Amino acid sequence: MRTIPRPRRATIARGAVRTKERALAPDLARGVMLLLIVLSNTAFHLYAARHGSSGWHPVDGSPVDHAVQFLMIVMLDQRVYPLFAFLFGYGMMQLYLRQTAAGTRERTAVALLRRRSLFLIVLGLLHATLLMAGDVLGSYGVGSLVIGLLFLRRADRTILSWALGLAGLTLIFAGPALQAAVNGDLGAYGTTTTEPSYTAFAAEEEDPLTAAATRLRTGLQITFMAGLLSLTLPQFLLGFWAARRRVLEEPGRHLRLLTVTAAAGLAIGWLGALPSALAHVGALDVPPAAVSEAGVLTQLRDVTGIAGGIGYVACFGLLAHWLSTRARLHGSRPVVAVAAVGKRSLSSYLTHSLIFSPILAAWGLGLGAHLGSATMALFAVGVWLATVLAAYELERRDLRGPAEVVLRRLIYGRPRPVAGDAVRS
Numbered sequence: 290m291r292t293i294p295r296p297r298r299a300t301i302a303r304g305a306v307r308t309k310e311r312a313l314a315p316d317l318a319r320g321v322m323l324l325l326i327v328l329s330n331t332a333f334h335l336y337a338a339r340h341g342s343s344g345w346h347p348v349d350g351s352p353v354d355h356a357v358q359f360l361m362i363v364m365l366d367q368r369v370y371p372l373f374a375f376l377f378g379y380g381m382m383q384l385y386l387r388q389t390a391a392g393t394r395e396r397t398a399v400a401l402l403r404r405r406s407l408f409l410i411v412l413g414l415l416h417a418t419l420l421m422a423g424d425v426l427g428s429y430g431v432g433s434l435v436i437g438l439l440f441l442r443r444a445d446r447t448i449l450s451w452a453l454g455l456a457g458l459t460l461i462f463a464g465p466a467l468q469a470a471v472n473g474d475l476g477a478y479g480t481t482t483t484e485p486s487y488t489a490f491a492a493e494e495e496d497p498l499t500a501a502a503t504r505l506r507t508g509l510q511i512t513f514m515a516g517l518l519s520l521t522l523p524q525f526l527l528g529f530w531a532a533r534r535r536v537l538e539e540p541g542r543h544l545r546l547l548t549v550t551a552a553a554g555l556a557i558g559w560l561g562a563l564p565s566a567l568a569h570v571g572a573l574d575v576p577p578a579a580v581s582e583a584g585v586l587t588q589l590r591d592v593t594g595i596a597g598g599i600g601y602v603a604c605f606g607l608l609a610h611w612l613s614t615r616a617r618l619h620g621s622r623p624v625v626a627v628a629a630v631g632k633r634s635l636s637s638y639l640t641h642s643l644i645f646s647p648i649l650a651a652w653g654l655g656l657g658a659h660l661g662s663a664t665m666a667l668f669a670v671g672v673w674l675a676t677v678l679a680a681y682e683l684e685r686r687d688l689r690g691p692a693e694v695v696l697r698r699l700i701y702g703r704p705r706p707v708a709g710d711a712v713r714s
Contacts, residue, residue, distance in 0.1 A: 300397070311632065314537035314609030315383075317624070318602060319376055319631030320680075324673045325369040325601075327641045328361065330423060331665040334649040336493035337658035342480070342577040343587065346569060347662060354662040355570045361662075362566035363559050367591045370425060371598025374521030377429050378436065378528025379537065385441050386532065395442055402437045405700050406430045410512065412696070417508025418501055420642035422490040426635075427512035429521075436525045445533060452526035456595055459523070466588040470564075475585050476576035497652045524598055537602075540610040547610075551603035558597020562590040626677045629684035636690030637676040644672050 338347030345366070346358045381402060388398040413427025440448055460467075469477040487493055489507045491500035536543045565586045567573035579586045612624060630637050649657035649668075660668065683690065689697075 300393070312538035312609075313612065313624075313628060314540055314606050315376065315379060316628040316631030317609055317612075318372075318537070318605035319634040320627035320629070320677075321605065321631075322369065322372055322376065322601075323630055323634060323637050323641070323676070324670070325365055326373065326638070327645075327669045327673050328666055329365040329369045330421070330641070330645070331662070331669050332361070333423065333487045333490045334492050334645065334657035335660065335662065335665060336487040336651065338661070340487075341569070342581040342584075343565075343569070344582065348569070350661045351663070357662040357666050359566045359570050361666075362569055362590070363562045366562065366565075367594035368558055368562075368597035368601065371521050371524045371594050372601045373425065373598075374429065374432075374524040375528040375531075375598060375602050377433065378525035379532045380528075381433055381437065381525075382441070382529045382532035399437060399441055401700065402441065403434060405696075406433045406437060408696060408699050409433070413512055414505075414508055416639060416642065417511070418505040420504075420639075420646045422504035422507035423511065424508055424642075425511070425515075426638075427508065428515040431512060432522060432525060436522070436529075440526060440529060445530060448526050448530045452523045452530065455526070456523040459592055459595065463588045463592045466583075466585045467592070470585045470589055475579035478578065478583055478585050478588070480578055480581050480583070491652075492650045492657060495651045500650065500652045523595055527599060531602075537606050537609070540606040541613070543606070544610065547603045547606045551600050551607060554596045554598075554600020554603060556600075557593050558600055561593025561597070565590045622681070625684060626681035629680035630673075630677050633680050633683065633690030633693055635696060636692040637680060639692055640676050640679075641672055644675070645669075 332346050335347050339349045340346075341348040346362065347354070350358070384405075385398050385402060388401060389395055393401075407430065409430030410427045413424045413430060416426060417424040440451065443451075466478050469475065489503070491503035491507075494500035494503060531537065534543070536546070540547060564573060564575075565580055568575045568580050568586060575586065578584050581587065647653035649655075649660075651658065656668075657665070680690070
């Protein structure tokens with residue numbers, strides 16, 4: 290009797306990225322990015338401060354507080370998470386290319402990324418419910434599910450065209466508000482009754498269970514709406530395109546692209562947020578609606594954040610190239626330590642919340658009620674430095690971050706010997 294052969298089981302040809310395969314620029318970028326993220330997340334812990342129509346940064350405080358608020362609006366607000374999105378997309382494509390180069394079938398590699406996205410959604414919702422409602426892991430997981438299904442195997446020209454098209458679509462949606470800004474009608478959009486930002490994040494809630502319920506509602510909204518409707522989708526695709534060209538692994542081959550992108554991106558990003566920052570500190574007299582959530586100046590700030598985020602990425606690429614030409618600095622402890630944070634970015638990101646929320650929120654120690662923008666920023670820098678020291682110690686011992694260990698076990702399963710991949714990392 291003829292035996293019918295069983296269908297060949299889809300196999301993953303290799304494990305996660307090995308230490309020797311890592312490039313400095315992406316890890317360095319992720320390490321610094323985490324500092325920018327922890328700084329940008331400080332505002333909603335200032336729940337006892339007086340807020341204006343923007344509902345985000347406080348409008349009171351000392352001159353130093355106002356200076357910190359000004360710098361955050363210009364350099365961080367809606368600029369850091371686009372940077373995160375680019376690096377997330379870059380990492381997705383890196384994983385896909387490593388798998389297919391090792392012999393994994395394309396469909397299997399896509400399924401691997403799909404499984405990774407699903408676990409990130411679950412992890413993000415847990416993170417939001419337990420600690421920080423503003424979690425973006427879940428929303429990026431949703432976005433990567435769509436992007437991964439539609440674009441991982443597309444041609445470079447298609448990816449770039451869609452990235453530019455989505456960026457252009459964002460400009461079209463913001464067009465009426467931008468036109469109102471040109472015409473000087475700054476009060477045409479927005480409202481003066483914006484809910485304070487901290488309310489949706491439950492920082493001021495004293496009951497832990499009530500706070501968790503509020504965070505869950507906010508987390509669900511951010512995860513399943515922001516993941517598809519945010520300004521970060523163009524950066525996802527640009528990260529795909531750049532990863533195929535190894536822009537961050539080989540920055541020396543792309544110096545002109547990186548230089549032009551850094552200069553143009555930062556100029557557009559910072560100038561686009563400048564009116565909002567000036568209005569916030571009282572140096573520019575505008576209607577309160579102009580700086581509210583849907584206000585003219587807020588939309589201008591958000592749209593130009595696309596360019597600002599990409600500009601930061603280019604700066605990190607140039608920095609990595611500059612360091613690579615200086616062996617003494619390339620291997621210095623500060624550079625190694627910051628890159629070590631980038632290698633353990635998930636663990637570091639979650640650690641920020643493990644420290645922040647119980648200490649700052651009203652349901653915890655409530656320290657956030659006694660800090661201003663400047664002292665909160667100092668606290669954030671201190672938390673980041675603590676993760677740098679921890680990551681450096683793990684790097685010295687050649688250990689991964691705990692969150693990375695768990696996520697890789699969920700994605701790849703138990704390590705098992707595979708030809709050409711005896712050492713997994």
